[in-house]
Amino acid sequence: MKSDVVMDTVMDVVIIGAGMAGLTAAKQLQHRGKKVAVVEKSRGTGGRLSSKRLPLPDDQSLTFDLGCPSFSSETPQFKAQLDKWLADELIVPCANQPEYYVGRERNSSITRHIAKDLNIHFSTRVCRLEKERELWQVYTESPTGEQLFCTAEHIVIATPPQQAYDLLPKGNSLCPLIEHIKMEPQWVLLLAVRSSTELKIDSAQHPNIKSISPEHVKRGAKPDDSVQYYQVQAGEEWSQETINWERTRVESYLLSEFEALCEQKIDIIVSHLHRWLYSLPSNTPIDNKENYLTCSEKIHLSGDYLATNQSRHGLECAYLSGISVAKQI
Ligand SMILES: Cc1cc2nc3c(=O)[nH]c(=O)nc-3n(C[C@H](O)[C@H](O)[C@H](O)COP(=O)(O)OP(=O)(O)OC[C@H]3O[C@@H](n4cnc5c(N)ncnc54)[C@H](O)[C@@H]3O)c2cc1C
Known part of the structure; x- marks a missing residue:
């Protein structure tokens, strides 16, 4: 092994991505006594289940769910x-749709909970994998280019398929299985408004808005009665068409459409636009009964896009994929 490696322990498994799939797999494997490290490019857990805190003018803040x-x-x-998370008071039924659930305080608290006691390295982007003497060398980005971060027997890539494809060594047998899978981009606008009455918004017929989730309602509590906050999801087709627009142009379009749907002038306290490059799979992925993909070189793929034959719900697919990929390592 090269002497300048950041982590000098050889891991049984390195998992790339601290979303639901990666963390679920990591937890299972660690439980079985495997030496596991998770490497995540962002500053926190959750991936597409992450949450975002936005400051309010009066030194307060609001936490929004940024993805799911x-x-x-x-x-x-x-x-x-x-049911287990409910019993542990980690999640609650949505106040406005009791057949759906949310994290009790925020959705990212679920992945934070799973991540407890796991060996996770944040703000660390894996850029290359290379096999040397039966072990995988995991290279991560560094200010000077790349560095050897750690070595492992098995690699689980738990990222969306395009990002997984970029990490697979050229010629790996998994490449042709995932190269055609596309994920839709999606704009999401987070919005806090001041209004003394509950806004009545029906976005069902809007051609370019997929949904508007009243974030202040779903957990059944309001920090301040006059503040209402929303997650506005743009439609996938419109997001695809406008993905290279200036952010200010996208934001002003979504704000004006929101206002039009409310049929009144809105007093906006704070807004934040996020661009998800990979939101949900856009085409039917592979006919895959196992919920994961694997190859003899001990690289395994996991993620929501691999379990769509079992559920229509992305988060559930990610969870099922994480469970299954761990079982066969
Ligand atoms: C706007 C939106 C709305 C949604 N609505 C719903 C819904 O209503 N119901 C539902 O069930 N699902 C919904 N989903 C989908 C759900 O969030 C996802 O299916 C699920 O969270 C995917 O989990 P995952 O672990 O497969 O992938 P991700 O959550 O994408 O995790 C992948 C992780 O890998 C990390 N990563 C990527 N590349 C690298 C690298 N090179 N090095 C290190 N780390 C890397 C990423 O930062 C990320 O944290 C929604 C998603 C979005 C974006």
């Missing part, structure tokens, strides 16, 4: 997990 606003289950396996 709420979730549900179709399989007994995920239902059992939701």
